[in-house]
Amino acid sequence: MLLYGTQEVNEKGHLTIGGVDSVDLVNTYGTPLIAYDIALFRERARAFKETFRAEGIQAQVAYASKAFSSIAIYEVAQQEGLSLDVVSGGELYTAVQAGFPRERIHFHGNNKSEAELEYAFAEKVGCIVVDNFSEIELIKRISAMRKQEMDVLIRVTPGVEAHTHNYITTGQEDSKFGFDLKNGQADEAFYRLHNVEYIRVLGMHCHIGSQIFETTAFRFAAEALMNKMIMWRDEYNFICRVLNLGGGFGIRYTEEDAPLAPAKYVEEMASVVLSMTRQHQYPMPEIWIEPGRSLVGDAGTTLYRLGSMKEVPEIRTYVAVDGGMSDNIRPALYGAEYTAVTANRMDEPQTTEVTIAGKCCESGDKLIEQALIARPQEDDIIATFCTGAYSYSMASNYNRLPRPAVVFVEDGMHQLVIRRETYEDITRLDIPLQAVKRGDTI
Numbered sequence: 001m002l003l004y005g006t007q008e009v010n011e012k013g014h015l016t017i018g019g020v021d022s023v024d025l026v027n028t029y030g031t032p033l034i035a036y037d038i039a040l041f042r043e044r045a046r047a048f049k050e051t052f053r054a055e056g057i058q059a060q061v062a063y064a065s066k067a068f069s070s071i072a073i074y075e076v077a078q079q080e081g082l083s084l085d086v087v088s089g090g091e092l093y094t095a096v097q098a099g100f101p102r103e104r105i106h107f108h109g110n111n112k113s114e115a116e117l118e119y120a121f122a123e124k125v126g127c128i129v130v131d132n133f134s135e136i137e138l139i140k141r142i143s144a145m146r147k148q149e150m151d152v153l154i155r156v157t158p159g160v161e162a163h164t165h166n167y168i169t170t171g172q173e174d175s176k177f178g179f180d181l182k183n184g185q186a187d188e189a190f191y192r193l194h195n196v197e198y199i200r201v202l203g204m205h206c207h208i209g210s211q212i213f214e215t216t217a218f219r220f221a222a223e224a225l226m227n228k229m230i231m232w233r234d235e236y237n238f239i240c241r242v243l244n245l246g247g248g249f250g251i252r253y254t255e256e257d258a259p260l261a262p263a264k265y266v267e268e269m270a271s272v273v274l275s276m277t278r279q280h281q282y283p284m285p286e287i288w289i290e291p292g293r294s295l296v297g298d299a300g301t302t303l304y305r306l307g308s309m310k311e312v313p314e315i316r317t318y319v320a321v322d323g324g325m326s327d328n329i330r331p332a333l334y335g336a337e338y339t340a341v342t343a344n345r346m347d348e349p350q351t352t353e354v355t356i357a358g359k360c361c362e363s364g365d366k367l368i369e370q371a372l373i374a375r376p377q378e379d380d381i382i383a384t385f386c387t388g389a390y391s392y393s394m395a396s397n398y399n400r401l402p403r404p405a406v407v408f409v410e411d412g413m414h415q416l417v418i419r420r421e422t423y424e425d426i427t428r429l430d431i432p433l434q435a436v437k438r439g440d441t442i
């Protein structure tokens, strides 16, 4: 059985997180409940930052907050000296509500609207990561109209695509994000932004994938971007101050996953940049990274109440929990795998194989096909691990299920940070049919 961070088993045989009994948590807040181990989040953040410090490299570690966006997690990110990636007006608004320092907010997205860009200017975010030619025109227009300076990074696709266990290099990358590095688009983007009044090109950005377990792809990307930076220096006498190599660092969802330590990813990227800058006498840029999953993923645990059970003789036993694809769509969306335990009976053998199903009206709403838990009993508490990234942030009200509550635990304390939705919340935006007479126009 894999446990994460501060998780332990107490004398009652209950799973504890951050020194808090998970059974107490569900008795206090109900189920489904997502509990975040904040000490683990801090540990991960510090590991990234510390590695840069040890290498003597100027850096920003930006939390890619689409993984889990809330005011409270932005507050913790700020406490840890992280920067913040936002990808929409909504995430930016959340950051503003959290009082996050604007100069450390980086605004991403492949289709930022004019209103979103105006909002980013009004809030004076630290930089905008420019993704495409229409955005270049918008940013030029807005900055000129407002007579306001803006730092930008140019997002490029370096022709490397990384997946969980391997990576491929492609000549012309088929991606909806960014400017291609090889076909001249990246150069064209630079040309259109360089020496424009009010716009300052800080540097380059790439993000090559997610849940990546090896460093080759990162090394390749760093090299590809460095080569382009050197070309731009030689051609335009331009020096990139920032090299942003994105996120995508893998985490351990199941025993089969073998992620590297955060330090390892950073060291490998840094070694490429250090050696190429030395070789080409290029001023060492700041290195920025953008971990999302690897900061919050294994810090999150979802606690469900076990309800109905169904045995399909000689095939499987279904146990259903009081959530499902509405609070964690990843298994249904891309076959993501998780592990689970019976949190209220950790002292019993977790060896009964079951399929954990959700309560949504979809046959595909299964959280774990082959889970090993204690012999199931009604009202057990089932904990699924590693649900901190892309679960709550992708949650929906499918079947009009209220979205779960979220609680932070740390040092024996717990605090509700997102309250559970109510039925009133669910109908809050509904407008009942108006009495319209036949022939009336709307």
Ligand SMILES: *Cc1c(COP(=O)(O)O)cnc(C)c1O
Pocket (backbone or CB within 6 Å): 064, 066, 067, 085, 108, 207, 209, 210, 211, 246, 247, 248, 249, 290, 291, 292, 293, 294, 389
């Ligand atoms: C999603 C995303 C990240 C974070 O990816 P993880 O796999 O969660 O680390 C970083 N940068 C960009 C631009 C992203 O879109």
